[in-house]
Amino acid sequence: MKVSILGAGNWGTTLSIKLSSNKKEVALWGRQKEINEIKTTGVNKTYLPEVVVPSIIKITSDIEAALDFSSNLLIFAVPSQALRDIARKVGKLRLKADIILLSVVKGIEVGTLKRMSEILLEEIRCDPSQICVLSGPTIASEVIKGMPTTAVCASESRETAGFIQSTFMNTSFRIYTSQDVIGVELGGALKNIIAIASGIIDGLGLGANSKGALIARGLAEMTRLGLKMGADPLTFAGLSGIGDIITTSISGYSRNRFVGEQIGKGKKLDEILSSMVMVAEGVSTIKSAYKLSKKYDVPMPITHEMYKVLFGDKEPKDAIASLMGREPKPEMY
Amino acid sequence: MKVSILGAGNWGTTLSIKLSSNKKEVALWGRQKEINEIKTTGVNKTYLPEVVVPSIIKITSDIEAALDFSSNLLIFAVPSQALRDIARKVGKLRLKADIILLSVVKGIEVGTLKRMSEILLEEIRCDPSQICVLSGPTIASEVIKGMPTTAVCASESRETAGFIQSTFMNTSFRIYTSQDVIGVELGGALKNIIAIASGIIDGLGLGANSKGALIARGLAEMTRLGLKMGADPLTFAGLSGIGDIITTSISGYSRNRFVGEQIGKGKKLDEILSSMVMVAEGVSTIKSAYKLSKKYDVPMPITHEMYKVLFGDKEPKDAIASLMGREPKPEMY
Numbered sequence: 001m002k003v004s005i006l007g008a009g010n011w012g013t014t015l016s017i018k019l020s021s022n023k024k025e026v027a028l029w030g031r032q033k034e035i036n037e038i039k040t041t042g043v044n045k046t047y048l049p050e051v052v053v054p055s056i057i058k059i060t061s062d063i064e065a066a067l068d069f070s071s072n073l074l075i076f077a078v079p080s081q082a083l084r085d086i087a088r089k090v091g092k093l094r095l096k097a098d099i100i101l102l103s104v105v106k107g108i109e110v111g112t113l114k115r116m117s118e119i120l121l122e123e124i125r126c127d128p129s130q131i132c133v134l135s136g137p138t139i140a141s142e143v144i145k146g147m148p149t150t151a152v153c154a155s156e157s158r159e160t161a162g163f164i165q166s167t168f169m170n171t172s173f174r175i176y177t178s179q180d181v182i183g184v185e186l187g188g189a190l191k192n193i194i195a196i197a198s199g200i201i202d203g204l205g206l207g208a209n210s211k212g213a214l215i216a217r218g219l220a221e222m223t224r225l226g227l228k229m230g231a232d233p234l235t236f237a238g239l240s241g242i243g244d245i246i247t248t249s250i251s252g253y254s255r256n257r258f259v260g261e262q263i264g265k266g267k268k269l270d271e272i273l274s275s276m277v278m279v280a281e282g283v284s285t286i287k288s289a290y291k292l293s294k295k296y297d298v299p300m301p302i303t304h305e306m307y308k309v310l311f312g313d314k315e316p317k318d319a320i321a322s323l324m325g326r327e328p329k330p331e332m333y
Numbered sequence: 334m335k336v337s338i339l340g341a342g343n344w345g346t347t348l349s350i351k352l353s354s355n356k357k358e359v360a361l362w363g364r365q366k367e368i369n370e371i372k373t374t375g376v377n378k379t380y381l382p383e384v385v386v387p388s389i390i391k392i393t394s395d396i397e398a399a400l401d402f403s404s405n406l407l408i409f410a411v412p413s414q415a416l417r418d419i420a421r422k423v424g425k426l427r428l429k430a431d432i433i434l435l436s437v438v439k440g441i442e443v444g445t446l447k448r449m450s451e452i453l454l455e456e457i458r459c460d461p462s463q464i465c466v467l468s469g470p471t472i473a474s475e476v477i478k479g480m481p482t483t484a485v486c487a488s489e490s491r492e493t494a495g496f497i498q499s500t501f502m503n504t505s506f507r508i509y510t511s512q513d514v515i516g517v518e519l520g521g522a523l524k525n526i527i528a529i530a531s532g533i534i535d536g537l538g539l540g541a542n543s544k545g546a547l548i549a550r551g552l553a554e555m556t557r558l559g560l561k562m563g564a565d566p567l568t569f570a571g572l573s574g575i576g577d578i579i580t581t582s583i584s585g586y587s588r589n590r591f592v593g594e595q596i597g598k599g600k601k602l603d604e605i606l607s608s609m610v611m612v613a614e615g616v617s618t619i620k621s622a623y624k625l626s627k628k629y630d631v632p633m634p635i636t637h638e639m640y641k642v643l644f645g646d647k648e649p650k651d652a653i654a655s656l657m658g659r660e661p662k663p664e665m666y
Contacts, residue, residue, distance in 0.1 A: 137545030147539055148657050150546035152664050165661050174546075174657050176664035206480055208584035212470030213483035213507075216576030223570065237556065237570045238664050243549030250583055251541035324481050324507050328498050331485050331509035331571050 001025065001167070004071040006063065006086055008034040009278065010047040010140040011104060012077030017144065020057050022170060027058040029066035035059050046277055051144050067093055073100045073167065076120065079279045080107020080189070083116055087123035095124070100160055102132045102153075106188040107281045108288035113295065115185045129157035132164050133181055135188035135240040137247035139254070143173065150174045152239045154184035176239060183235030186226050191245040192282030193289055193303055194218035195256035198249035200309070200316045202257070203264015210320075214302065215245055217323075220332075221300040225289070228296040256282035263309065264316050286310055301326065334358065334500070337404040339396065339419055341367040342611065343380040343473040344437060345410030350477065353390050355503060360391040362399035368392055379610055384477050400426055406433045406500065409453070412612045413440020413522075416449055420456035428457075433493055435465045435486075439521040440614045441621035446628065448518045462490035465497050466514055468521035468573040470580030472587070476506065483507045485572045487517035509572060516568030519559050524578040525615030526622055526636055527551035528589035531582035533642070533649045535590070536597015543653075547635065548578055550656075553665075554633040558622070561629040589615035596642065597649050619643055634659065 001024050005016050008030025016028040030038075038044050038059050042052045053059065060066050067074070067090070074095070078086050083105055101124060103116040114122070117131050136151030143149050153164040153175055161177035169175045178184055194215055201210050223236045235241060248254045259280045262272045273283065290307040293300040305322055308314035334357050338349050341363025349361040363371075371377050371392050375385045386392065393399050400407070400423070407428070411419050416438055434457060436449040447455070450464050469484030476482050486497040486508055494510035502508045511517055527548055534543050556569040568574060581587045592613045595605045606616065623640040626633040638655055641647035 137542045137549070139540070139542050142540045142542045147542060148546070148653060149542040150550070169661060171654075171658060176662055178664045207472070207475045208580045208586070209470045209472050209475045209480060209482040211583065212576040212578075212580030213481070213572060215579050216470070216570070216572045216574075217483070219570055219575060223567075233567070234556075234665060237549070237552055237575070239546060239549045241549075242552060242570070242575055243545040245545075246548050246579060246582075247541045247545030249579075250544065253541070320481060321504075324483075325504060326507075328502060329509055331511045332565075332567060 001073065002069050002071045003027070003073045003075065004066045004069055005029065005075045005077055006066065006090070007077030008038070008044060008047070008059070009077060011138070012075070013044045013048045013053065014140040014144045015075060015077065015104065016057050017051065017053060018173065019167070020054055022167070024167065027060065027066045027069045027071070029060055029063055032061045035061040048140065048144065050141060063089055064093060067095065070096060071099060072096065073102060075102045075104060076116070077104050080105050080116060080281055081110065081284055084109065084119050084123060087120050091124040098130070099126070100130055100132060100163060101126060102134055102164060104134045106135065106192065107285055108189045108292070110284050110287050113288055113292055115182065117181055117185060129155070129160055131155060132160050133185050134164060134168070135184050135244065137239060137243045139247060139251050141253055146172045148172055148174070150176065150239055150243070152176045152178050152184055154178040154181045156181060178235065180232045180235045182229060183226055183231030184240040186229065186231055187222065187236050187241035188244060189281070189285050190222045190225070190289055191241065191248055192256040192280070192285050193306055194245050195248035195254055196260035196282045196286070197302055197306055199257040199260020200264040203261040204317055204320065206320065211249065215249060218302050219245065221298070221302055225292060225296060225298045225300060228298055255280040259283065269310055283310065334406065335402050335404045336360070336406045336408065337399045337402055338362065338408045338410055339399065339423070340410030341371070341377060341380070341392070342410060344471070345408070346377045346381045346386065347473040347477045348408060348410065348437065349390050350384065350386060351506065352500070353387055355500070357500065360393065360399045360402045360404070362393055362396055365394045368394040381473065381477065383474060396422055397426060400428065403429060404432060405429065406435060408435045408437060409449070410437050413438050413449060413614055414443065414617055417442065417452050417456060420453055424457040431463070432459070433463055433465060433496060434459060435467055435497060437467045439468065439525065440618055441522050441625070443617050443620050446621055446625055448515065450514055450518060462488070462493055464488060464514070465493050466518050467497060467501070468517050468577065470572060470576045472580060472584050474586055479505045481505055483509065483572055483576070485509045485511050485517055487511040487514045489514060511568065513565045513568045515562060516559055516564030517573040519562065519564055520555065520569050520574035521577060522614070522618050523555045523558070523622055524574065524581055525589040525613070525618050526639055527578050528581035528587055529593035529615045529619070530635055530639055532590040532593020533597040536594040537650060537653065539653065544582065548582060551635050552578065554631070554635055558625060558629060558631045558633060561631055588613040592616065602643050616643065
């Protein structure tokens with residue numbers, strides 16, 4: 001089987017190595033800078049310095065060359081706000097008629113409020129049954145070390161989801177299938193909002209009770225929005241929802257949690273982002289979710305407070321006080 | 334309002350102090366040892382050494398004296414396997430006809446597989462509408478410091494749940510109401526199994542991806558059992574379910590996580606338990622849940638593996654390998 005991966009960040013590079021060790025023929029496309037680095041040093045220094053990229057993997061900065069490969073599977077692993085441009089380029093190329101398109105991107109397009117798989121469908125001629133999404137608690141630096149990891153792949157087509165499951169699964173990477181594409185994608189995107197908020201709790205030193213409460217109430221507001229958008233609410237209680245929230249909210253490697261922690265300690269957003277190499281998807285997801293909560297008329301108090309902290313002038317500790325000080329409520333409403 | 338609290342462990346003592354600061358008249362009953370310690374030093378050294386118990390709280394080792402008080406609210410904060418004995422003693426005393434009975438105990442009776450509120454109903458003559466349970470991510474040492482904390486109180490009667498909400502709520506302790514007594518009690522009990530398993534992951538050094546996966550899959554098996562037992566599945570996605578799981582699984586203060594961590598490091602259960610002052614409820618809950626999964630014919634692979642590790646001779650790392658190596662599955666079934 002031939003696999004092309006677009007995006008040589010830490011997740012795209014990790015997947016290229018894992019699939020190669022699962023005996024797939026892999027091509028990895030990235031920007032000139034990363035590709036040159038890998039070509040000259042054997043290592044993706046900027047995004048995945050821990051490991052050598054095996055020379056059996058074809059690396060290229062030319063999308064057509066990556067696809068020239070007559071791929072059976074095309075994986076998108078680029079930043080969410082860059083996906084449309086890249087998908088549009090792919091849409092102009094000749095693909096195998098039965099190619100499977102897999103998004104591993106966690107975000108929502110800010111301008112259109114579209115999910116990643118919706119963008120693929122709009123930009124590349126294919127049937128919805130050819131599209132799949134993969135999400136879950138998958139910190140790349142742990143996956144690359146072979147530490148036990150799980151994820152869920154969702155497609156309208158059971159067959160497509162089963163194909164992805166058998167392509168990725170091995171003794172240290174366990175894959176579950178689902179047909180709830182909307183739920184899996186929304187969970188993967190929205191959890192980064194909660195990860196930023198968790199980081200703020202860390203930065204303010206507020207403790208484990210607060211973090212447990214934040215995550216449970218964050219899950220509630222994600223689920224409320226998901227229901228209105230057509231997701232199965234139980235998906236949010238699964239690997240791509242709560243599983244990913246937990247991992248992102250406790251891991252020292254999470255960029256989104258890191259952004260929140262710095263904000264909790266009093267730093268300004270611009271200052272934090274300009275010091276980071278990688279994209280913290282949660283920052284743009286807060287904008288998208290803020291708009292979605294208004295569009296669908298769903299109360300999302302944590303998202304709204306995070307919006308005020310990141311894009312207004314609200315102090316983090318005042319945001320927490322606002323969340324604690326709301327009128328008494330039943331848990332579900 | 335007059336409140337009697339039975340159990341001077343760290344949670345009973347914490348609640349006595351919080352309710353006293355909420356302007357309630359409070360009596361606290363405990364065993365001779367704790368009561369003597371508080372009387373002579375002003376501090377519950379064994380269970381809550383950080384804080385002085387205000388002298389305005391009546392402390393006693395005589396249950397009748399604690400109740401003589403003509404209480405409006407009676408709180409049970411004793412170990413789960415001791416609740417029936419104490420409730421039986423209370424059942425022989427004269428209580429106010431409209432007294433509210435509140436359980437804050439997180440466990441399941443091993444012999445009968447009864448929930449705590451069921452034991453109260455069996456041992457004390459009252460109407461189900463007089464019974465309430467309180468659960469959630471409430472590590473005592475954070476609550477006592479006034480760090481932001483939330484919990485959920487559930488009663489068949491909205492009025493009773495509302496009464497508990499208004500009795501406990503203040504700016505640092507936010508209470509939600511629910512009518513799902515079964516779900517809130519099961520969540521509070523079963524989460525300790527996941528906390529022990531999380532500790533094992535810490536002890537083995539398996540990382541954040543594993544912990545996220547464990548918690549999500551643990552939530553799934555708790556929810557499956559709860560559904561069969563009559564709970565609302567969404568309750569497990571709330572504060573008393575996932576909220577409490579997260580807090581217990583990340584907190585350095587959690588006794589259940591501690592037990593798991595020691596097991597992960599190779600210690601034997603007897604050795605660990607004999608070194609602890611406080612009860613780790615999860616140990617008996619693993620026995621109860623193991624029996625419940627057979628009684629209700631619900632697959633609970635994590636609980637079963639934990640049972641084999643704690644009460645069989647299975648090595649923790651082999652239990653994790655068994656969980657990762659199961660046949661490929663859809664996420665929900």
